[in-house]
Amino acid sequence: METHGEPVISLRGVRADLGGRPVLRGIDLTVARGEVVALLGANGSGKSTAIRTIIGQVPLADGTIELFGTPRRAFRDWSRVGYVPQRTTAAGGVPATVTEIVSSGRLARTRFGLFGKGDRDAVREALERVGMADRAKDSVNALSGGQHQRVLIARALVARPELLIMDEPMAGVDLASQEILARTLKTQVEAGTTVLLVLHELGPLEPLIDRAVVLRDGCVLHDGPPPRAVGQHALPGHDHVHPHAPAGAEPIRTGLLS
Amino acid sequence: MDFLNYAFMQRALLAAVLVGITAPAIGIYLVQRRQALMGDGIGHVAMTGVGLGFLLSTSPVWMATAVSVLGALLMELIRWYGRTRGDIALAMLFYGGMAGGVMFINMAPTGSNANLTTYLFGSLSTVSPSDVNAICLLAAFVVLVTLGLRRQLFAVSQDEEFARVTGLPVRALNLLTAVTAAVTVTVAMRVVGLLLVSALMVVPVAAAQQLTRSFAMTFAIAVALGITVTVSGTIASFYQDVPPGATIVLLTIAAFVVLTALAAPLARRRARAATAAGPGGDPAECVIPAARGTGEEISA
Numbered sequence: 001m002e003t004h005g006e007p008v009i010s011l012r013g014v015r016a017d018l019g020g021r022p023v024l025r026g027i028d029l030t031v032a033r034g035e036v037v038a039l040l041g042a043n044g045s046g047k048s049t050a051i052r053t054i055i056g057q058v059p060l061a062d063g064t065i066e067l068f069g070t071p072r073r074a075f076r077d078w079s080r081v082g083y084v085p086q087r088t089t090a091a092g093g094v095p096a097t098v099t100e101i102v103s104s105g106r107l108a109r110t111r112f113g114l115f116g117k118g119d120r121d122a123v124r125e126a127l128e129r130v131g132m133a134d135r136a137k138d139s140v141n142a143l144s145g146g147q148h149q150r151v152l153i154a155r156a157l158v159a160r161p162e163l164l165i166m167d168e169p170m171a172g173v174d175l176a177s178q179e180i181l182a183r184t185l186k187t188q189v190e191a192g193t194t195v196l197l198v199l200h201e202l203g204p205l206e207p208l209i210d211r212a213v214v215l216r217d218g219c220v221l222h223d224g225p226p227p228r229a230v231g232q233h234a235l236p237g238h239d240h241v242h243p244h245a246p247a248g249a250e251p252i253r254t255g256l257l258s
Numbered sequence: 259m260d261f262l263n264y265a266f267m268q269r270a271l272l273a274a275v276l277v278g279i280t281a282p283a284i285g286i287y288l289v290q291r292r293q294a295l296m297g298d299g300i301g302h303v304a305m306t307g308v309g310l311g312f313l314l315s316t317s318p319v320w321m322a323t324a325v326s327v328l329g330a331l332l333m334e335l336i337r338w339y340g341r342t343r344g345d346i347a348l349a350m351l352f353y354g355g356m357a358g359g360v361m362f363i364n365m366a367p368t369g370s371n372a373n374l375t376t377y378l379f380g381s382l383s384t385v386s387p388s389d390v391n392a393i394c395l396l397a398a399f400v401v402l403v404t405l406g407l408r409r410q411l412f413a414v415s416q417d418e419e420f421a422r423v424t425g426l427p428v429r430a431l432n433l434l435t436a437v438t439a440a441v442t443v444t445v446a447m448r449v450v451g452l453l454l455v456s457a458l459m460v461v462p463v464a465a466a467q468q469l470t471r472s473f474a475m476t477f478a479i480a481v482a483l484g485i486t487v488t489v490s491g492t493i494a495s496f497y498q499d500v501p502p503g504a505t506i507v508l509l510t511i512a513a514f515v516v517l518t519a520l521a522a523p524l525a526r527r528r529a530r531a532a533t534a535a536g537p538g539g540d541p542a543e544c545v546i547p548a549a550r551g552t553g554e555e556i557s558a
Contacts, residue, residue, distance in 0.1 A: 057419050078425030085419050092416040094290040094463065097472040104413035108424040113409035139471035142528075155420070165423075 006033050006069070008163050008194045009054060013063035016046075016053045023049045025218040026063065033162075036195040036208050038226060041215035047198045048086065050215065051167050054196075055083055067163075079108035082161030084152050086168055087145065095139045098151050102126055105155035126158040127151075129187070131180050146177025153184060164188060166197040170205070178204050202226055261496045269390050270382040270449075270502075274492040276397040277446045277458065278485035282466075283404040284442045285459030286477055287435055290415040296333070296436075297456035300443045302352040303329030304452050305359025307444075308377045312366035318377065319392045323444040329355060330440035334433055380451035380503030382492055389448055396445045403438045411435060412473060449488065450503040457507045458484060465514035468521035483513055 009031040016024040023046050031037045039047045052058040054065055056072060065072040068080060082105070105126075106119050127133040130150040140148055149169060156164060164185075170178055182204045189195060189208055202209060206226065214222035261267045281297075288296050307325030311318030329351060336347045363374050376384060385393075404411070413421040414431045422428050439459075446455040466479035491506030 052419070055419070055423050057422060076425065078423055081423055083420055083423035085417065092290040093292045093294070094286055094473055094476055095467055095471050096412075096416065100412070100473050101416065104409065104416065104421070105424065107409060107413055107421075107426060110409075113407065115409070137471070142471075159424070 007031065007066070008033050008035075008068055009196060010066040010069075011050075011054070011063065014050070014053060014060065014065060015062040016049055016058050017061050018049065018058065022061075023218050024053065024061075027215070027218070027220055029213055029220070029223075031163075031194060031196050033194055034189075034192055036189055036210045037197075038202060038205070038209045038212045039196065039198045039215065040201075040212055040227075041221075045215040046218040047215055048167055049218075051165060051196070051198055055081075055165065079159045080162045082156030082159060082164045084149075084156045084164070084166040084169055087149055087152065087172070095141060097137055098127065098132060098140055098143075099123060099136045101140055101151055102155045102158055105158040108159040122158050122160070126154040129157060130154045130184055144174065144177075146173040149173050150177055150180060150184075153181065157184075157188070161193070163194045163196070166195070168198050168200065170203055171200065182208070261493060266383050266385070267492075267496060269385045269387065270492050271489060272390060273382065273385050273393050273449050274488040274502075274506075275485055276393055277449045278488035279481055280397050280400040280404075280442045281446050281455065281458035282462040282480035282484040283477070284400055284435070284438050286463045286473075286480055287404070287411050287415045288439060289460055289463045290412070290473075291418075291435075294460045295456065296330075297439055297443060297459040298453075299333060299348060299352050300326050300330050300440050301447075301452035301455050303355035304440075304443055304447065305374070305377070306355045306362065307359075308374065308447075308452075309359040309362025309366070312368060312373060313362045315366075315368070317388065317392065319389055319444060319447070322377075322447060323392075323396065323441060325355075326440040326443050327437050330436035331433060334436040337432075338429075376451075377447055378451050378453050379501060380447070380449050380454065382449055382495065382502045385448050393445050393448070396441050400438055400442050400445065403434060407431070407434070408477075449492075450506050454503050454507045457510060458488070461507075461510040461514055462487070465510070465517045468514075468517045469524065483510070487513060 007030050009029065011027055011029040014024055014027045015022065027050060039050060041047045049058055053060055067075045068077065102123050106122060107113055110119060124133060127136055130153050132147065132150050132154060135143065135147065140151060143151065153169065169181060173181065185195065185205065186208060199205065209226045211224065212222065212226035213220060285297065288294055304322040304326035307322030308318045310325065311321035332351060333348060359374065410426055410431055413424065413426060414428055418428055443452065443455050446458060450458055462480040462483040463476065465483055466476045470476045470479060487506050487509040491509050492502050494500060494505050495502035
């Protein structure tokens, strides 16, 4: 293991616009190796935009982003990064099985997309880690919201990344799946994986989190130990569900109405 | 099998088979990325290419390929940069392409609207040996891309944001999809025509989906269905004096209706099997949960 404390993600003065409107107004954020950092904030505070700027989906208006000490534009070592997007972005128009979805996460480790036995083993192992191995041949459309989320986590883990970036992994996820997700994440963190995740509240992941960064209106409001939940919010099982589907997107399959 | 004795029918059937393979093969990725109507747009733009081919007295097939590839690249660029005004720009591209085709073909000494009609709705019996050569080359390119890069194209079409983080060249793959779709349109142009080509890209995929759970199986069934309808439509048009393009498209839609009707009981049986599979699946009936546990029993 390399020296602890070396920055894995480093943002300096990051600005980003969406549709001409400034969404990030100069964010500084550093995540050190082995750290688990939660990005918190209200709707529209810029949490998801910050994450999507880091992975290059939203263009950078100003500032610098480094991944593993390399400027993001020059960064090529993507098998070191595992990404879990919001579940709403991951719906295709053609049926696909759980195995097919998880296999696409393995592309970072294969040459020209050629799969060998090692790759197939890695897919099976990732599915076992999230308790979805028995659903490997099922269509993802037949899964509940929580099961779908577990598949997306397996897809991120299948390349065995050193850094996990997750956008609201607990939104719209049933309690059983939340438990499994929390346990999977705990195993990863114990093995030394660095984690940056957007959360609406700390919830069942609270014991894992080293540091919380709170955003408001595209600025960092707080960077330090995670805030303690108080009152109603502190009760076990308290769970806000705020799907952030953009207008016209696929409805979220929570399993409640669909 | 007397239709096989005619050289024009041999050419027509070869072209039909190639269209039956290529149109659903690229169409599945368009459906997956929810751009099912892109083939229709490219078809409109390709009309300018056909018109230019007549005007410059070159092969309309190759000219249509060049123009529709350019049009498809332009559409992909509009998708990146013109997020807010994108649909207006696309509309202008489509109708400009159509108007350009009509204009050029009327300016051409040998051209008339009657020539254009054979490209709009297909004209299998007039497929020339040089057309067949062009169609074979173009179809080989489409098959190579859609099968050789299937994992990459699947990842980009399923979830572009995630594909970026696996290090895939997302922009290059998007452009390649657009170019491949444009090439497929010109392959299919002589068989079903520019205005009906999109149907062969989309409907076999939609029909196959009624039966399948996996992408691989959807791909296989869509291509098998594509070949079946193009070949049977071509043969039907030989015996009955019906236009092959329209026959093929109507057969495809009929296949969709039949498969949808067959799929309903299949889906019901699958749902029952899933509930019978026990824990892990969602119960079909309402179950009132016991008092909320500590989560220990859930991990069992």
